[in-house]
Amino acid sequence: MAQGVWTIAEQRDGEIRKITYEIVSEGRRLADALGQEVTVILLGSNIKEKAAELGQYGADKVLVADDSRLEPYTTDAYVSVISELVKANDPQILILGGSVQGKDLAARLAARLDVGMAQDCTVFAIEDGNLVATRPIYAGKAYAKVTFENSLPQMAAARPKVMSINEPDVSRSAEVIDASFTLDDGDLKTKVVDVAKDESGKVDLTEADKIVSGGRGMKDPENYKILEELADLIGASVGASRAAVDAGWRPHSDQVGQTGKVVSPNLYVACGISGAIQHLAGMSTSKVIVAINKDEDAPIFQKADYGVVADLFDVVPALTEEIKKYL
Amino acid sequence: MNIIVCLKQVPDTESQIKIGSDGKSIVTDDIKWIMNPYDEFGVEEALRLKEKHGGEVTVVGLGPKRVTESLRTALAMGADKGILISDEALDGSDSLANAKAIAEAVKDLDYDLIFTGQRGMDDDLGLVGATIAELLGIPQLSLINKVEVAEDGKSVKVDRPIEGETLIIESTLPALITAQKGLNEPRYASLPGIMKAKKKPLEEKTLADLGLDSAEFGEGARKLKILELTSPPDRAAGKIVEGETPQEKAAELAKLLHDEAKVL
The missing domain is CATH 3.40.50.620 (HUPs)
Structure with missing residues (x-):
């Protein structure tokens, strides 16, 4: 048996x-x-x-x-x-x-x-x-x-x-x-002939303990800088919504959601992400979810443990500064 | 270079999923069915390889008659012919059984490469591609986002992103590749393409046509048995962080993440 x-x-x-x-x-x-x-x-x-x-x-x-x-x-x-x-x-x-x-x-x-x-x-x-x-x-x-x-x-x-x-x-x-x-x-019909390490040096989203993610509300790929600053401070990886990836702002490997990666970090910070059903599908097993969005009706707030209704361009840099006080 | 692409239909990604009264299946009444997006990457890649190396692209669909629509779409995009495997006895089959039917339908075709999506966006199992490859005795290359076929058409080099790095893998042909997002941007079918597709051959096969015993398919033959479907666990309602200004809200959030959630 x-x-x-x-x-x-x-x-x-x-x-x-x-x-x-x-x-x-x-x-x-x-x-x-x-x-x-x-x-x-x-x-x-x-x-x-x-x-x-x-x-x-x-x-x-x-x-x-x-x-x-x-x-x-x-x-x-x-x-x-x-x-x-x-x-x-x-x-x-x-x-x-x-x-x-x-x-x-x-x-x-x-x-x-x-x-x-x-x-x-x-x-x-x-x-x-x-x-x-x-x-x-x-x-x-x-x-x-x-x-x-x-x-x-x-x-x-x-x-x-x-x-x-x-x-x-x-x-x-x-x-x-x-x-x-x-x-x-x-x-043995297949052979690994080379390995290309990711240049970012960041932990892959599926393995990350913390993720700071940006969506359509980021408006421009340059603006991800403020997410990267926050992410660097707390040891997070940076993710993106499908809208941001489809716009060409971020690579496919950064996409969280049904057609991207399914993630379960301890902390997921969604910035300027409305919370389309296919995005929620990819991150809803995160332990603590924070949503920062100026649209108080955004569906992401229904999944968030902590919601901040405000412009992410004001909140995120301020949050980075505030968190420094605790580290 | 002859290429086979396997495809299925799945609910549109924006669909709400409701559980049926039997507690084991979903309500399909309001669902809009689309070609599995990962399969669509496979169709596009096959067409690009055909454009470069010549040959023929055959699309193979499995499922109810509605799958014909997606096969026609693939033909309109540029595939040459289609096969639909459709049989009531297939309803409720698991991945193993479905793969057996597909492998049987393609085993005698002349092919160098087979594409499937990396997974179906329904059961999210990602087993059919590997199982077809096993049944045909060919190597599998899964979750691939770049494909290069050697000039002599005898081998393939692919990029396979894994956690934190990308493996570059070489394989003999024939091989089976499962398509990952990022492989390409699928084309839209053109109007002339749609007109031409109507005249392209589309064959329909039942399990009997494939010489298979229907008793080995369907709900009763499942090795992975569904006991129950449930809605996702609800998250407790969260709190809206208070504050007069964005700065105050940021300060309050930092405090909550540190003191209450203890994630900093």
């Missing part, structure tokens, strides 16, 4: 990514509810020394797949190795992180294993011994509660920054196991 909660670690350049701690912690909670063990699969090159530490977040075992062809991530190589390990060990639950890499991996892996797959989940629970996941659909305009039928492992990916990370328990350590797997060069 299928047994165990498995999670797949994500590393980049040999460093464990934060999403890994989120899903290992969540995996621990699910495993406790089932009375089962948590196993993490860690793939990469010379990555073994990072394995034991995952025990502090709740892993019982870490299966390490070490091979130069597993650094960097490619869909072909990762799916080949992970599907082999999953088939050999028959876990009940398989949880991935819903990063760009994790979603790509999850989709192909589910197809290889011929199982159902729930992407971008915000809540996991165990009901009657089975995984039940809740996930936003229609970009958050509705939520679906889903489960699995004739489909093992029960497979899902967690939306980044939603699952809480366990306080590391330094007395805990995971058993580290060298995974045995085969990797055929003939199966």
Whole structure:
């Protein structure tokens, strides 16, 4: 019988990514509810020394797949190795992180294993011994509660920054196991030939702790300077509404909303954004939402924890100065 | 260079989503259906590649008869022919089943590249592209915002933005690419294009035509089962920050963010 909660670690350049701690912690909670063990699969090159530490977040075992062809991530190589390990060990639950890499991996892996797959989940629970996941659909305009039928492992990916990370328990350590797997060069059809780092040096919106976002009310791309000043001060990334991106003021990668990025920061400051339904869909899981808009009827105020009805060109620079007093 | 583009219809992004009385589906009465915007990027990219490298673009749609409209739109934009996979037994199918029907419909076609949208703006799962690629045994390149096909037509180089960086990936062909926003700006169909589209071949196929067993499709065959749909959790009503002047409001907001929300 299928047994165990498995999670797949994500590393980049040999460093464990934060999403890994989120899903290992969540995996621990699910495993406790089932009375089962948590196993993490860690793939990469010379990555073994990072394995034991995952025990502090709740892993019982870490299966390490070490091979130069597993650094960097490619869909072909990762799916080949992970599907082999999953088939050999028959876990009940398989949880991935819903990063760009994790979603790509999850989709192909589910197809290889011929199982159902729930992407971008915000809540996991165990009901009657089975995984039940809740996930936003229609970009958050509705939520679906889903489960699995004739489909093992029960497979899902967690939306980044939603699952809480366990306080590391330094007395805990995971058993580290060298995974045995085969990797055929003939199966590897894609290759990462170059990596272009983002010049901004800013944290990606999907991973940002704080976001300052500007919409049509910014009026001109030059005016984003005042948002950047505020963002720099509080360590935020700068986002934009579809209107601002479509106007060519900001790059596509900055767009928050249904056709852009879905974000869940601790603080989201919406400046000159009216709150079109497709924008709200992309940021409504933010923990604290601030809206600054001179139109008191703007729909964004219905979602905001703190609303400021005033001209953003007066408020934002003043806010930057006021916040300096607290830092 | 022959290219296949897969497309579906989704509710217009401005649509309100209401949950039906069964608690498991949405009310579709007032919904305006559009071509999934990510699929539209795929259609546009296929047309640009055809303009550069020659060949043929085939658009494949899956869903109810209304999907014909979106296939005609793609033909009017410049695609050469269309296939609609439509069968009542497909209603309620999950991504795995839908991908199986599409893979079956395209597997014997002559193709170098397949495009799908990176996800459908309905279920937001993003599984169909990868599943088609798996069933056809070809590599997938997902969330791509730049595509360059080699002069010899044997390989492709793509840009794949991930958190904080962009991977430049090379792949053999045939391959499947899932289109991300930023890939291109889709063209509008021209009037002559719309006229020409009416004469372009558009074939309709049922599951039986594809040699597939309808028992493996539909609600009953789902591996990812929907238990319940709910409205998004309501956010508690917020407060309007008080103050006579913008400066006073800014000061009050800073205080609230620091003392009450504790996010600074």
